[in-house]
Amino acid sequence: MLIDRRNLLKVAGAAAGTLAMPAVLRAQTRPQIVIVGGGVAGATCALQLARSHPGAFYITLVEEDTLYTTCFFSNLYLGGLRDFESLRHSYSGLLDYDINVINERALLADRDNKVVTLISRTRLEYDRLVLAPGIDLNYEAVPGYTPRDARLMPHAWKAGRQTQLLKQQLDYVKDGSTILILAPPNPYRCPPGPYERASMMARTLKATGRGNAKIVILDAKEKFSKQALFMEGWESRYPGMIEWLPPSIHGGIRMLHPDRLEVETDLDTFKGALVNVIPPQHAGVTAYEWNLVDEASGWCPVDPMTMRSKLDESVFILGDAAIAGDMPKSAFSANSHAKIAARAIASDLLGTPSVVPRYFNTCWSSIDENDAVKVGALYEATPETITTRSSFISQLGESAEVRKAAFEESEAWYRAIVADMLGSADI
Ligand SMILES: Cc1cc2nc3c(=O)[nH]c(=O)nc-3n(C[C@H](O)[C@H](O)[C@H](O)COP(=O)(O)OP(=O)(O)OC[C@H]3O[C@@H](n4cnc5c(N)ncnc54)[C@H](O)[C@@H]3O)c2cc1C
Incomplete structure (x- = not known):
C-alpha cells in the first residue's frame, strides 16, 4: 500500500487544527457524532454515516494510530502470501467525506455532559458517541505471562509490531524444532484465527x-471452528506437521517460562523454538474505563436491534467489544454492526425510518495458497439477542477449483471491506 503524502499531511493538518483550539465546544449546528476507535467497526460507521447523509452530521473519528494494520490477513503475511505493508492503510481517504480524523487516544468520557476528552485535553462534545475499541488481552489469565513477556512469546493478536515479531521468530525456527501455539478459550477475536495461523506457519516452514x-x-x-476442514487440510498439505491437543489431553496450562520458552502443562513440559501465546480477551480497556462493560462477561451489553449500549442510550458499541449473541468477533461482523448502528443513529438524529436489522458474517480461512475454506451466517435480532437464521460451511473433500474460488473470494472481500471502512482505493 502506498501512503499518499498529500493526504497524510491533510490528516496531520486536520488533527493539528483541532488540537490548536482550546476546546471544541458546540460550534456546530449539525448533530455531532464522536467515534472512538478507527478499526473496522468505527471507521465503517463513520464512512457509512457520511456517505448516506452527506453534510448532515459533524463526524469526528478518534483513533490513536496513524495507520490501521489489519489483523485479518495477517496470517497470510506469516504464510508468505502477503507483505506487511499490504496490511497497513491510511485514514486519508476519509477526509474526502468530510470526516474529521484525529490521531490521538481518547482518555475520558463525561457521559452526563456528553463530552469526550482526548490525551491532549481536547474536549469533544457529542450528540451520539460510538465506541469501537476492539479487544484487550487478559494476561493475568495465563500463569507466568505478562505484557513484557510478549517480546519473548509474542501474541500477535493485535496487529502491528507484534505481527512482525512473530514473523521474524518464525523465520529463525530451525528444521526439526517445535513451535507452540496457545489457543484461547471462547469468546475471542476470530475463532478460526489460531488454526489458520498454524496452517500459514506450516506453509512457510514447508516452502x-x-x-x-x-x-x-x-x-x-475441546473443539474449534471449522475443525474437520482444518484437520483435513493439515493432513493433505502438511502431513505430520501440526498436532492439536485439547485440554482433555494436556490437562491445562500450569505455568509459562518465557525466558526458557517452556510451557508447563499437566501432561508434560513443552519446549518451543517459538511460542505464540494467544491469551483470553475482553473488551478494549476504554470500555472498562468508561463503565460500559458487563464485568461478569468482560464485554459490552448492547441492544441487538441497534447496537446501542444498554448502559447509555447516547452511546453505541460496535465490533469485537460488543456482546452480539451468536455472531463471532470478526471484521465482517464489525462491518455489519457498523451499518446497523449508522442507521439507528440517523433514525435518532434525523428521524429517518428505522429498519429491521439483519446481520451477516463470513469467515474465510486460508490453509494454503489458492486453498481456502469458509463459514458464514445470516443473523436476525430480537430485543433479547442476535440469533443465527441460516448458515453455511465449506464441505469436506471439495475440489481444488472450489477451494481456489473461496481463496479468490477472500481476497476480493479484503479489498471490499477496507474500501468500506476507509473509502480508499489505496489497497
Ligand atoms: C490473526 C487474526 C486473523 C483474523 N482474520 C480475520 C478474518 O479473516 N476475517 C474477519 O472477519 N476477521 C478476522 N479477524 C478479526 C478482526 O481483525 C477483528 O474482529 C476486527 O478487527 C474487529 O474490529 P474492531 O473495529 O472491533 O476492532 P479493531 O480492529 O481492533 O479496532 C479498534 C481500534 O480502536 C483503537 N482504539 C482503542 N481504544 C482507543 C482509544 N481510547 N482512543 C483511540 N483509539 C482507540 C485501536 O487503536 C484500534 O485501531 C482476525 C483477527 C486476528 C487476530
Whole structure:
C-alpha cells in the first residue's frame, strides 16, 4: 500500500487544527457524532454515516494510530502470501467525506455532559458517541505471562509490531524444532484465527525446506471452528506437521517460562523454538474505563436491534467489544454492526425510518495458497439477542477449483471491506 503524502499531511493538518483550539465546544449546528476507535467497526460507521447523509452530521473519528494494520490477513503475511505493508492503510481517504480524523487516544468520557476528552485535553462534545475499541488481552489469565513477556512469546493478536515479531521468530525456527501455539478459550477475536495461523506457519516452514518442524497447538477448548476442514487440510498439505491437543489431553496450562520458552502443562513440559501465546480477551480497556462493560462477561451489553449500549442510550458499541449473541468477533461482523448502528443513529438524529436489522458474517480461512475454506451466517435480532437464521460451511473433500474460488473470494472481500471502512482505493 502506498501512503499518499498529500493526504497524510491533510490528516496531520486536520488533527493539528483541532488540537490548536482550546476546546471544541458546540460550534456546530449539525448533530455531532464522536467515534472512538478507527478499526473496522468505527471507521465503517463513520464512512457509512457520511456517505448516506452527506453534510448532515459533524463526524469526528478518534483513533490513536496513524495507520490501521489489519489483523485479518495477517496470517497470510506469516504464510508468505502477503507483505506487511499490504496490511497497513491510511485514514486519508476519509477526509474526502468530510470526516474529521484525529490521531490521538481518547482518555475520558463525561457521559452526563456528553463530552469526550482526548490525551491532549481536547474536549469533544457529542450528540451520539460510538465506541469501537476492539479487544484487550487478559494476561493475568495465563500463569507466568505478562505484557513484557510478549517480546519473548509474542501474541500477535493485535496487529502491528507484534505481527512482525512473530514473523521474524518464525523465520529463525530451525528444521526439526517445535513451535507452540496457545489457543484461547471462547469468546475471542476470530475463532478460526489460531488454526489458520498454524496452517500459514506450516506453509512457510514447508516452502523453506523446514518440513520436519512441528507445530503443537495447546488449546483451551475441546473443539474449534471449522475443525474437520482444518484437520483435513493439515493432513493433505502438511502431513505430520501440526498436532492439536485439547485440554482433555494436556490437562491445562500450569505455568509459562518465557525466558526458557517452556510451557508447563499437566501432561508434560513443552519446549518451543517459538511460542505464540494467544491469551483470553475482553473488551478494549476504554470500555472498562468508561463503565460500559458487563464485568461478569468482560464485554459490552448492547441492544441487538441497534447496537446501542444498554448502559447509555447516547452511546453505541460496535465490533469485537460488543456482546452480539451468536455472531463471532470478526471484521465482517464489525462491518455489519457498523451499518446497523449508522442507521439507528440517523433514525435518532434525523428521524429517518428505522429498519429491521439483519446481520451477516463470513469467515474465510486460508490453509494454503489458492486453498481456502469458509463459514458464514445470516443473523436476525430480537430485543433479547442476535440469533443465527441460516448458515453455511465449506464441505469436506471439495475440489481444488472450489477451494481456489473461496481463496479468490477472500481476497476480493479484503479489498471490499477496507474500501468500506476507509473509502480508499489505496489497497
Ligand atoms: C490473526 C487474526 C486473523 C483474523 N482474520 C480475520 C478474518 O479473516 N476475517 C474477519 O472477519 N476477521 C478476522 N479477524 C478479526 C478482526 O481483525 C477483528 O474482529 C476486527 O478487527 C474487529 O474490529 P474492531 O473495529 O472491533 O476492532 P479493531 O480492529 O481492533 O479496532 C479498534 C481500534 O480502536 C483503537 N482504539 C482503542 N481504544 C482507543 C482509544 N481510547 N482512543 C483511540 N483509539 C482507540 C485501536 O487503536 C484500534 O485501531 C482476525 C483477527 C486476528 C487476530
